[in-house]
Amino acid sequence: MTAARGLLRHGLTVYAVCYLSFLYVPLFLLPLFSFNDSIFIAFPLSGFTTKWYVQMFQDDAMHRALWNTVKVGVMASLVSTILGLFAARALTRYAMPGRSVVLGFATLPLFIPDIVLGISLLILMTSVGIPLSLVSVALGHVMLCLPFAIAVLLSRFEGFDRSYEEASLDLGENGWMTFWRVTFPLVLPGIVSSLLLTFIVSFDDFLIAFFLSGTEPTLPVYIWAQLRFPFQLPGVLALGAAILLGSCTVVVIAEWIRSWGVKGETHSHIAGI
Amino acid sequence: MSDTFIHIENVIKRFGARAAVNNVTLDIGRGEFFSLLGPSGCGKTTLLRMLGGFAQPDSGRILIDAEDVTTLPPNRRPTNMVFQSYAIFPHLTVGENIGYGLRRQKLETSERDRRVDDALALIRLDGFGARRATELSGGERQRVALARALVMRPKVLLLDEPLGALDKRLREAMQVELRQIQRRLGITFVFVTHDQEEALSMSDRIGVMSGGRILQIAGPKMLYDAPNCREVAEFVGTMNLLPALVTGVSGGNVKVQSPVFGAFETVTAEPERYNAGQKILIALRPEKFEVVRAASSPHAIRGTLTAVSYLGDRHQFQITVENAEKPLLAGTHFDRSMDGAPFRSGEEIYVQWNPNEVVLLPKT
Numbered sequence: 001m002t003a004a005r006g007l008l009r010h011g012l013t014v015y016a017v018c019y020l021s022f023l024y025v026p027l028f029l030l031p032l033f034s035f036n037d038s039i040f041i042a043f044p045l046s047g048f049t050t051k052w053y054v055q056m057f058q059d060d061a062m063h064r065a066l067w068n069t070v071k072v073g074v075m076a077s078l079v080s081t082i083l084g085l086f087a088a089r090a091l092t093r094y095a096m097p098g099r100s101v102v103l104g105f106a107t108l109p110l111f112i113p114d115i116v117l118g119i120s121l122l123i124l125m126t127s128v129g130i131p132l133s134l135v136s137v138a139l140g141h142v143m144l145c146l147p148f149a150i151a152v153l154l155s156r157f158e159g160f161d162r163s164y165e166e167a168s169l170d171l172g173e174n175g176w177m178t179f180w181r182v183t184f185p186l187v188l189p190g191i192v193s194s195l196l197l198t199f200i201v202s203f204d205d206f207l208i209a210f211f212l213s214g215t216e217p218t219l220p221v222y223i224w225a226q227l228r229f230p231f232q233l234p235g236v237l238a239l240g241a242a243i244l245l246g247s248c249t250v251v252v253i254a255e256w257i258r259s260w261g262v263k264g265e266t267h268s269h270i271a272g273i
Numbered sequence: 274m275s276d277t278f279i280h281i282e283n284v285i286k287r288f289g290a291r292a293a294v295n296n297v298t299l300d301i302g303r304g305e306f307f308s309l310l311g312p313s314g315c316g317k318t319t320l321l322r323m324l325g326g327f328a329q330p331d332s333g334r335i336l337i338d339a340e341d342v343t344t345l346p347p348n349r350r351p352t353n354m355v356f357q358s359y360a361i362f363p364h365l366t367v368g369e370n371i372g373y374g375l376r377r378q379k380l381e382t383s384e385r386d387r388r389v390d391d392a393l394a395l396i397r398l399d400g401f402g403a404r405r406a407t408e409l410s411g412g413e414r415q416r417v418a419l420a421r422a423l424v425m426r427p428k429v430l431l432l433d434e435p436l437g438a439l440d441k442r443l444r445e446a447m448q449v450e451l452r453q454i455q456r457r458l459g460i461t462f463v464f465v466t467h468d469q470e471e472a473l474s475m476s477d478r479i480g481v482m483s484g485g486r487i488l489q490i491a492g493p494k495m496l497y498d499a500p501n502c503r504e505v506a507e508f509v510g511t512m513n514l515l516p517a518l519v520t521g522v523s524g525g526n527v528k529v530q531s532p533v534f535g536a537f538e539t540v541t542a543e544p545e546r547y548n549a550g551q552k553i554l555i556a557l558r559p560e561k562f563e564v565v566r567a568a569s570s571p572h573a574i575r576g577t578l579t580a581v582s583y584l585g586d587r588h589q590f591q592i593t594v595e596n597a598e599k600p601l602l603a604g605t606h607f608d609r610s611m612d613g614a615p616f617r618s619g620e621e622i623y624v625q626w627n628p629n630e631v632v633l634l635p636k637t
């Protein structure tokens with residue numbers, strides 16, 4: 001009995017180790033080889049170098065692609081978060097008859113394969129006559145990001161006690177000032193995490209950007225193009241390592257903001273009994 | 274009640290097909306402490322929210338200080354509300370919470386600070402201004418909600434079960450304090466509660482609600498001594514209720530025949546509600562019964578003491594009598610008779626009563 005349990009526990013440990021290695025070892029290989037002094041991605045390592053990073057910092061085309069991605073990401077995250085704000089507020093505030101249907105349609109893009117989305121948007125853009133550019137990419141990304149924004153903001157609004165707004169009106173404020181003095185600060189953590197999350201989603205997207213970008217590539221499209229040239233590969237690794245560090249930082253910040261928001265929420269729940 | 278300050282006229286509010294407030298007409302006087310009392314779900318909050326402007330009546334109208342406010346939004350009414358959840362803004366400090374409504378008024382900063390400090394002193398939380406709202410205890414939150422509303426100098430303060438979330442001792446202390454603050458400021462209070470003791474101890478007058486209607490409006494003593502229907506009699510305090518028959522009415526006197534109380538005659542303020550042959554209920558408070566070993570009055574009922582319970586400040590006896598469905602309840606300060614021997618469960622005793630303390634209720 002105890003032996004069996006011991007074996008089970010042992011088995012679980014092995015499973016956990018395998019699982020985590022499978023997830024994270026590839027990620028560790030990226031920074032590892034980005035410091036390796038060879039254009040071949042193979043063991044044994046040939047020596048330490050930072051020249052790939054230097055090369056990366058000097059690559060103008062890469063800079064432009066990064067800048068494109070940031071522009072698209074900022075546009076997409078701002079627009080989708082603002083639209084998500086309206087949607088989440090309407091969905092929680094008013095007892096709409098078709099609430100679940102609306103919610104279903106709003107989050108459906110999560111389940112449509114990106115390639116289908118990308119091709120449909122390409123057809124739409126060309127038939128409507130919108131030229132392929134960073135704007136068309138951003139438009140596509142708004143569609144991609146909106147479900148994430150709604151999901152994050154909806155959870156924030158659902159825990160929101162209506163009597164805060166009523167108290168503000170009662171104390172003489174009008175609807176608009178009530179929004180700025182009460183509603184907005186209380187949902188701010190949700191807005192910030194929505195901005196960060198949608199930015200990452202946009203930053204990360206390859207397929208839609210691939211279909212919708214014209215002559216100006218975003219970073220993932222640029223990286224994909226570089227992979228055809230073997231000598232560029234270590235530079236791409238350096239770039240990948242830098243992106244990895246950047247997104248980890250963003251995720252930590254987003255999580256920190258979320259937990260900060262949740263703390264306030266718990267207090268307001270105590271007040272609400 | 275002095276002069277009418279709040280006038281509620283035929284107000285109806287429906288949610289779907291059900292009327293949460295069903296044709297309420299009610300006048301509240303200037304500077305009065307008025308309570309709405311009733312079981313949960315009877316429409317108290319809905320009525321209060323219509324006074325505050327958070328809901329609009331489907332029909333009827335509401336006047337405050339002779340002004341029709343029926344359709345005015347909350348920010349244009351001379352009322353302020355202490356919410357059941359308190360709704361203290363969690364992202365602001367205590368001082369910012371209390372000063373929230375003053376920001377809107379064009380006040381000097383120094384004048385604003387002074388009024389916030391005064392309000393903090395009023396609720397005895399001096400020096401709490403810089404505290405974060407999330408660091409307050411339940412009782413402190415309640416006070417801050419009160420101060421935040423009072424600092425606006427409303428003509429009417431609306432309070433929705435403000436003491437419901439507090440423990441018993443704090444609640445009793447706050448009952449006294451609220452009453453003192455109301456007296457001192459002279460503001461009209463409309464106070465919602467489901468706790469009849471709270472309503473009786475604090476209010477000038479009480480409106481008892483049930484199923485969206487007002488059953489009775491009266492001062493605490495009147496409500497306790499002369500409930501006007503069975504529901505009020507049962508909801509306010511403890512009451513012995515027994516069936517009886519009216520055998521005759523002459524002037525203000527009603528002749529009654531009861532299987533338990535026998536035949537007797539009593540006075541009533543509303544003799545027109547009764548006529549001979551009518552089935553009614555008679556009601557008597559437990560403390561109006563006198564428990565004795567030897568009957569000394571013609572109005573005495575023989576019974577068996579079946580249970581004695583000690584309630585701290587008094588004793589409650591359960592007495593089984595003939596012809597009654599339920600045992601009678603009698604309350605007394607002493608657990609012994611005049612001869613000094615304690616009453617024992619199982620003992621044969623008499624309960625004596627006074628016909629003029631019997632309350633008549635129409636059977637509904």
Ligand SMILES: Nc1ncnc2c1ncn2[C@@H]1O[C@H](COP(=O)(O)OP(=O)(O)O)[C@@H](O)[C@H]1O
Binds near residue numbers: 311312314317318320
């Ligand atoms: N916004 C609402 N929508 C639907 N029904 C409501 C709403 N507010 C209150 N009710 C209903 O109206 C009735 C009275 O509620 P309420 O005024 O809150 O009672 P109380 O405060 O006396 O407990 C209840 O049956 C409640 O379910």
Ligand SMILES: [Mg+2]
Binds near residue numbers: 314317318
């Ligand atoms: Mg209520």
